[in-house]
Amino acid sequence: MDGRHRLKVWDPWVRLVHWAIVLLLPLQFWSAKTARFDLHVAFGYAMLALVAFRIAWGVVGSDTARFSHFLRSPAAALEHLRHVGRREAPVDVGHNAAGGWMVLALLLLLLTQAVTGLFADDGVLTRGPLAHLVGGAWNDRATAVHVRVFWVIAACAVLHVLAVLAYRKVLGRNLVAPMVTGSMEVPPGMQARAPRMGNPALAVALLAAAGGLVWWISTLKPASLFD
Template identity: 50%
Template structure:
C-alpha cells in the first residue's frame, strides 16, 4: 500500500464550499431570507464557473477529459457495485464522473434560472429586468422544480457513498477531506496544478459573475 495525493486543495475546497452554499440556499429560502438566498445563488454560480475552468485547466483528477468515460463504462462499473474489491480509482470512477457532470449541470440550471426569477413579492433575480414577467414566471417555475432534481441527486450521491462503504468497504469521504488515498501496487500519482492558478481561475470566475450580475 502507498498513500498518494489524489485531490488537490482547490477541488476539495470547491466540494465542501458547494455543500455549505447549497444548504444555505435551501435554509434561506425556507426562512424567507431572500436577500441572502440570492447571495448564496450568486456565490454558487461563481463556484460552478470556477469548476468549469478548473475542469479544463486544473489537476489531472479535476479535468473532465480525465474522468468522463462512456455511459457503458459507467453501467459496467455499477454492475459490480456489490463486489468487494480494492479501490483502484485514482480520481472519480466511471459512474462518479457522470454524477459530477449531472450535479454541475443541475446546479448550473438552478443558479442560472435564479438570476431571472421572481417570487411575486419583493424579491427579483438580478437579471429579471432582461426578460418580461411571463418569461420570469416560467423560469421561476423551472427554478422551483429543478431544485427537486438537485435534492434527488444529492440523496442519490449520499446513498452511493453509503453503498461503497457497505459493499466495497471503500471510504470515499476521507480522500475528499485529506486529499490522499491509500492505493495498492505501483500507482503513478496524478499531476497536481499549483493552487496559485486556482486562485487566478477563481478570481476570473468571480469577476465574470460580478460583471454579469451587475450588468
Template identity: 45%
Template sequence: MDAGPHASPARRVQVWDLAVRLFHWLTVLLVAIAYISQRMNWLQLHVRAGETLLALVLFRLLWGCFGSETARFARFVATPAAAWRHLRHLARREPDVQVGHNAAGGWMVLLLLALLLVETLSGLYDYNDIADEGPLSEVVPAAVANAIAAIHAYGWDALAAAVVLHVCAIAVYALVKRHNLLGPMVTGAKRLPATVHAPRRASFWLAALLMAAAALVTTLLAAYL
C-alpha cells in the first residue's frame, strides 16, 4: 500500500521567491510608517509611504499574473467551498505539505491586497484634493470627494482589522497545527516531502520590469488624480 507523501523523506524546497518576500516585508514596514506618520501628523511622510505602498500593490497584482508559480493567483485562489473545508480542519494537527498559500490563506491575500489598493488610491486622491494638486480635484463634486475621504478613513480601520486577523491566523497555525508560516516568508524555504516538486520561479529581470511599470503607473496617478 502506498504510504503517501507524508512518509517521504523531507527536503528543503524554495517556495517563496525574493520578490514575494520583499513585497511582504516592505508592506509591513510601510503600513507601520503610514500609521505612525498619520498619528504624528507627518503628512509628507504619510503620503510618500502611501505612494510606495501603491506601487508595491500594483507590482504584486502584476506578479500574481506573470510571476513565480506560488505567487500566481491562478495557483492559490481556491473556491470558497475549498477554503471552508480547509478551515473546518483547522484544529487537526497534521504535517505541513502545502507548497504555497493554503485555500483559506489565498483569500486572506486577496482581502489584504484589495484593502491596500482601496486605501492607497483613496489616500492619493484625498491628499491631492487637500493640496489642490490633482486635475480631478477641481472637477469632482464635493459629495464625491467627501465620500472618498470617508472611504480612506474607514478603509484604514478595515485594513487594521484584517492585519490583526492575519497575525492571529499565523499564531493559530503555529500553536495548534505546528505549522511555521513565518519562517518560509523570511528564508523562502520550507521542508517538504521529497515527492513534492519545487515550484517554478520567474526571473529577477521580469520582477524588475514589472516593478518599474508599477512605479510609473503610481507616478502618473499621483500627478493626475
C-alpha cells in the first residue's frame, strides 16, 4: 500500500446534472439542425429544470456543490493555472479555483440560453411559451441571443474537455472518474476531511420544484401558436 485512500467528493445530484447536461447539449444541437423542434423545446425545458436545480443546490447542497466552497478570487484561479503549468498544482477536494469559475460561467450561459428560448420566436413554427408577453423586437433579440450563446457554450465545453485532458497529461490526474463514481483518490500524506453530503430528501424536493416550475412555465403558451 502506498498510503493512498479514497474520499467521497461528489454527490449523485451533482453527477446527475453534469452528465445530463453532457447528453442534452448535443441533443439540442441535433434537434435544432434536423428541425425536430418539439424535441428541441422538450430538451430545453429539461435543461432549464436541471440548471435551476443546480443553482439551488449550489446554495444549500453538499459542501463541494456549494458556490461558497469553490468560488475563489480570480487571482486564486490564475495562481492555480500557473501551478498547473509548473506541474505542481495542489490536489483539490472538489472544483479547483479555475474550474469553479468555469462551472459558474457554464451555468450562467446555460441559464441565459434556456431563458431566452422561452421568449424566442422564429416567426414560422417555433415560439417560446413566453414569447407573446414581449414585442417582436424583443422576440428577435431573444432568438439571436439564444442561437449565439449556444456557440459560446460549445466553446466553453471544448475548453473544459481540453482542461480535463491537460490535467491527465500534465499532472496525471483523472478528473472524469470521480464525476462517474463520486470518489477521488487522495495521495499519501494529504489530510483531507470528507465533504458533507447534502440531504437526499432536500435534493428530491428541489428537483421536483424545479421541474414543476418549468412545467408551469410551459403551460403559459397560448393554445394557438399564432395568438
